[in-house]
Amino acid sequence: MYRYEIIVYWSDQDKAFVAEVPELPGCMADGKTYEDVMQNVQIIIDEWIDTAKQSGREIPEPKGKLMYA
Numbered sequence: 565m566y567r568y569e570i571i572v573y574w575s576d577q578d579k580a581f582v583a584e585v586p587e588l589p590g591c592m593a594d595g596k597t598y599e600d601v602m603q604n605v606q607i608i609i610d611e612w613i614d615t616a617k618q619s620g621r622e623i624p625e626p627k628g629k630l631m632y633a
Contacts (some may be wrong), residue, residue, distance in 0.1 A: 566609050567626040572601060587624045588612050 571584045581598055583605035585591040593608045595601030616623050 570605055585609060
């Protein structure tokens with residue numbers, strides 16, 4: 565299990581929870597319940613990292629909680 569920060573919010577437009585992983589550009593998942601979105605985002609993180617490895621891209625180290633202005 566990776567230790568990247570995950571931001572979860574409800575999307576009225578999609579009628580689903582959305583999870584974003586800010587440290588992994590483009591890494592997002594959705595789900596009908598909070599539990600679903602958390603399971604789905606772990607799968608997407610794994611796939612993001614596998615794809616990055618295959619294409620020789622750098623994989624960011626998890627920084628934990630990010631600070632936003």
